[in-house]
Amino acid sequence: MAAQYSIDGTTAKGIAASVERGVAEGGLSPGDALPPVRRLADELGVSPGTVATAYKELRQRGLVVTRGRGGTVVAETPSVASRRPPRVPQGLVDLAGGHPDPAFLPVLRPPSPVTPVYGSHRAAPRLAALEEVTRQWFARDGVPARHVTFAHGALDCIARLLSTELRPGDPVAVEDPGFHHLLDLVPALGLRTVPVTVDGEGLVPESLRAALRGGVRAVVCSPRGQSPTGAFFSRSRRDELVAVLRDFPEVLVVEDDHNAEIGGAAAHTLAAAGLARWAQVRTVSKHLGIDLRWAGVACDATTLARHDGRMLMTSGWVSHILQETVSGLLRDEAVRALVTRGEAAYAERRTALIDALGAHRIRSVGASGLNVWVPVRDESAVVNGLRTQGWWVAAGARFRIASPPAVRITSSTLAPADAVRLAADFAEVLGDAQATYGG
Known part of the structure; x- marks a missing residue:
């Protein structure tokens, strides 16, 4: 919590640096609230304007956001730390990454030999x-x-x-x-x-x-x-x-x-x-x-x-x-043919998953690309429920600002037969969630 990290500094730059250090070292976590301007100014013995300037610098650099009456909080993805995807638990089918199927990617063969050049290629x-x-x-x-x-x-x-x-x-x-x-x-x-x-x-x-x-x-x-x-x-x-x-x-x-x-x-x-x-x-x-x-x-x-x-x-x-x-x-014509086959396979797999979910009256969208987006009421309940069934999908919170909750399922490697099984498991998870949360 923010209360466990003590912000210090006597100048705007010093205060901003202290907050940045706290974020980088883990003393301040995404969503943690910073003290109100006047309170922190009193604690540090500086003017409110000095703290306000520090907070403005932190906002401009993407470390904090201001939420009106909610005050100033550490950004969900502060610029001093990248938000890496969670590690896929061992034994689960990974449908969260948004990646293409390696079967439709060509083997990379960098050119050889490479002749040394004098200077740079800027010209x-x-x-x-x-x-x-x-x-x-x-x-x-x-x-x-x-x-x-x-x-x-x-x-x-x-x-x-x-x-x-x-x-x-x-x-x-x-x-x-x-x-x-x-x-x-x-x-x-x-x-x-x-x-x-x-x-x-x-x-x-x-x-x-x-x-x-x-x-x-x-x-x-x-x-x-x-x-x-x-x-x-x-x-x-x-x-x-x-x-x-x-x-x-x-x-x-x-x-x-x-x-x-x-x-x-x-x-x-x-x-x-x-x-x-x-x-x-x-x-x-x-x-x-x-x-x-x-x-x-x-x-x-x-x-x-x-x-x-x-x-x-x-x-x-x-x-x-x-x-x-x-x-x-x-x-390369052979590479183009491989890519064309991949595009057809991705379309078939997207459609198969959407149809399988629809058979259980689960609405989803995914008219193009590698993913299917499924609106849900409780992202965590669905992600955790599917995890117990052996599937790893992405909670929609990473992709949303103000839009309703959902989960993203990468369909690029999901065979149509497996889509049927996933849809049945999804329906079971939704049924369990409704029983738990009262419909």
Whole structure:
């Protein structure tokens, strides 16, 4: 508890450093309340303004959040500590990770030999062959491909885009429920998350408009294979969202199309709609391999300049060895055939699980991607109940801000016959929970 950790310091920086130390060392845990400003000021013998400044710095850096009358508390994912997924207990079937089936991933063969070069690759950061393949990849789905660049994965790219575009405290519209790593990243950058409701067709236009009217500076969303719900933009929904976004041309719209090759849904993207400020990020982790930390980015000219300018000052470029590997895989016909088989298998497995749950009158969604989202009343009861049956699924709390409770089940490795058994166990767990909690 917060009461067991003594905050010290006589300056705003000293107080902030003391709180950060407590979080990093475990003296302060996520959700722990910090003392009210005036009380801590009296205890430390400083002015309330000094404590308020310390708390403001901690908020901007993503260590704490303010909950109105609930006071200031340690963030659920403070930026000094990453939230790693819980270890899967031995003997359980892991359906929580959101990962692809290794059977549909190619064997990685890095290029060899690699000729030493003098100096660095900053002057020519992108291999021409991979740049051309990347342009074709985006253009295939109508995404303008005049300006493309590379990053070290989707989140690396999104972090760079947001940090060059926004300032600490700026609001960012995110999907709710949404990708848990993004929900962790935004506050870690010192930015403020603004939830936008998601239904089966993705972002709800009315909810997005409310967020934009509230002053958000950027929007991050997925056009298909949305995690955790599997939602994807229909053509009509995309058009509705574009109509909303055109009233806010200064807002940066970032699409994370991480399931572009295996999502099982057509591409009706915002990136193809001619917005003023936009970027679409595509990664290869889900269909070529999780260790390929590479992403292609298509964007407007201003966004390209800001992204590459920041990258030039930091890592400089994505490894050319990695680029050679990705380029070869993207052009390999056998690899493409393997990925196509994987996409078909993932669709079959998603559908089988949804149908099996439906046979027990359990509502679920998962129209694309690798996961199925199942609304429940008590996440902990369901997760723990399925654990006793041998299944390991993800509690929805990691993916939610204000949306109702649910659990996420990764269906990518779940054979249809096993889906039937899982659905029966799920129904039994729900029956036990209703008996325990009075229906």
